[in-house]
Amino acid sequence: MPGYDGARFHPPAPVAEVVLRNPESGASVSGVTLLMDTGADVTLLPRRAVEQLGVVPIAGEHCELAGFDGRRCVASVVMLDLVFLRRAFRGRYLLVEEERGILGRDILNHITLLLDGPRREWSEHSP
Numbered sequence: 001m002p003g004y005d006g007a008r009f010h011p012p013a014p015v016a017e018v019v020l021r022n023p024e025s026g027a028s029v030s031g032v033t034l035l036m037d038t039g040a041d042v043t044l045l046p047r048r049a050v051e052q053l054g055v056v057p058i059a060g061e062h063c064e065l066a067g068f069d070g071r072r073c074v075a076s077v078v079m080l081d082l083v084f085l086r087r088a089f090r091g092r093y094l095l096v097e098e099e100r101g102i103l104g105r106d107i108l109n110h111i112t113l114l115l116d117g118p119r120r121e122w123s124e125h126s127p
Contacts, residue, residue: 002121004121014035016033017031020081027052038108045094050095053080073096079092085111
């Protein structure tokens with residue numbers, strides 16, 4: 001059962017492992033850990049994982065990000081497939097210089113999930 005990460009987040013937070021795939025070459029990298037964040041508009045991917053795919057950022061496309069701490073940064077944009085819960089989501093994602101990325105509402109709003117905080121686990125939910 002997918003779970004929560006209590007070692008890096010306090011209080012513990014739900015995380016997911018996804019597969020990233022280059023839509024042109026088919027190259028993929030699995031086990032990419034993303035924080036599930038319903039407060040994030042978009043999905044942010046760790047640059048290191050994306051670089052393994054040989055995906056090049058889209059020329060001239062950038063996005064300014066602002067964190068809760070007020071820090072701002074500019075993120076490059078890439079086009080790739082993100083596979084989560086046996087579904088492939090082809091889209092434009094932002095690159096961040098972090099070990100873990102963020103799974104945002106651009107993906108989460110397409111899936112029904114049940115978060116069980118007391119048990120520190122989550123599951124896909126069928127209504």
